[in-house]
Amino acid sequence: MDSINIKKLAKELGISTSTVSRAFRGNSDINKETKERILKRASELSYQPNHHASNLREQKSKTIAVVVPELANNFFAQAIKGIEQVSREKGYHVLILATEDDYSKEVSFISHLHNGKADGVIMSVSGEANDHTYLNRFSQKKIPLVFFDRVYEDIDTAKVTTNDYDSSYAATEHLIKRGCKKIAYLVVNKSLSIGKTRMLGYEDALKRHKVAIDDQLIIDCSNDHKKNYKLLKEAFHTLKPDGVFASVERLAFATYYVCQDEGIRIPNDMKVISFSSLEIAPLLNPSLTTITQPAFEMGIRAAKLLFKSLEQGPTAHVNEHVILNSRIFRRDSSADKI
């Protein structure tokens, strides 16, 4: 081994390893000059305390894991940015884990976090399954967990979500007021909390305005673009909806592709509104009316909840539920006509 470590550095400087160690820890008493001398030489030799040795000794990793369904999505990218900002301030690292909406990966990730790799977890679930018991094992380990956006309702832990019911109600009402009579609701997994809550807002808005609920118009899609395309093409032809409320961004895109190919004019023939964090929604053809969640802020709040739990120690149990408001941006896709 030709690499540097605390012993060699100590020997070089003619002092003990404890003193060197102290120079790198904020707390301990140490002579200021000694400290400077140590840090200077350490920097020259590009010495840094070994991460694994420190973590082993201190029994913590100063790392939080963030589990999300996907990375190629503005919502999650922004949320992660928020999480990273808070974590950095606290001196923590962020380990990002993307499940690609694969439940088995989610379980695998979480299971492998038991071994000290992370001190806490922030997660937006993939939601493809019903068995969440693996998370109970998790909480036994006293590793705090915070859900954001896509949560498992049956797990009692801290959560950060948006006012999904209200904004879905408002979105549906928006379409109704623009004259839509047959509004389709596009969802990826209607059994998942978020799809369910948003559907409830949709249904209640219909009821309130005495528009009949047609189960056929609730279209259960997948994460596979081609399948969705087929499904929607078929549905649009047979059901001829005059409005579409997409509970996730990708379904709005699928809708646009189908309409483009099938000559369905948005908004003249069909109006569209969608949950979306896309920054270029105004540049789409036509510009897309969106319900936009405060993704960055959600990341910040989730991280703060996690650190609150971390700071309170293993005895406490933080299970606050923070609810932030989304905002509707009205654009051409739901305009009267163009």
Added chain:
Amino acid sequence: MDSINIKKLAKELGISTSTVSRAFRGNSDINKETKERILKRASELSYQPNHHASNLREQKSKTIAVVVPELANNFFAQAIKGIEQVSREKGYHVLILATEDDYSKEVSFISHLHNGKADGVIMSVSGEANDHTYLNRFSQKKIPLVFFDRVYEDIDTAKVTTNDYDSSYAATEHLIKRGCKKIAYLVVNKSLSIGKTRMLGYEDALKRHKVAIDDQLIIDCSNDHKKNYKLLKEAFHTLKPDGVFASVERLAFATYYVCQDEGIRIPNDMKVISFSSLEIAPLLNPSLTTITQPAFEMGIRAAKLLFKSLEQGPTAHVNEHVILNSRIFRRDSSADKI
């Protein structure tokens, strides 16, 4: 401590820690039944070998770090997906670090990787600075480094890029053939390798077709959307280009926003082509002609190069340069007219 570790598990089973350890390592000799008995009990107690202890003992982290300028970008999201796929196959974790195009963060990240957190690094540089010497210190540590897409040319290491010169030449030629006489080149940092290479392709295509090069039409932008918007608005008014070649996606967006607000019609008044990995380029208004890089494949190749280096050991030096081809998708933004 009420948590489980190898000693407790060993005592429980009435065997030694060595045997338990062997049950978790693929290699060592161990009785099949003993192994099963250990793994069964371990699973019940949800024991897993401590990550930090293992890493300390083995002097490696089984982790590769990926440093990218940003996350909210399809190109990087897809590249990371490729990197993760290869890494998973090799049993490695991926630590994602986003610099937010901040050079100081880049240096900080890399510097803090000296301490064993990662066995190797894959990086797309922020490129805001000229001093890359901090990376030399890095190579002394024998931690292999692979660049992808945005590279520092003066650092001798493995690289994965695309045929930027050729595709830029082709992109420019495409605009010329569609009748553009005053083609602006939008770049974020023209001193960075990638901006430079792409500019070269642009300039050579102009020369080849005897179109005068006007330095004013080479517009050096930033990562700040508002500043870019102002800059481009000003430039479009004074210079009145009839074509725009954006070297990065976000500048195409800025261009669209300016044109939308200023009533400049794309493609009738001005044609646009841009490097972009955006999946919904066909849905823009008008649909955007793109030069699209094989992001996922680039990630895979970069990871493969890194593992090649990792497997060859610290003596070897892998400095292959893999060049993949981008593809041009012609859409309405560069059409004759609409």
Added chain:
DNA sequence: TTGTATGCGTTATCAT
């Protein structure tokens, strides 16, 4: 203020 000694949880070596 600094040094000595111990242990964090694991794995490899060596012995049995």
Added chain:
DNA sequence: ATGATAACGCATACAA
């Protein structure tokens, strides 16, 4: 096939 033990690099309790 299994067990005892040392060592990985560091941080702290305790001693000086």
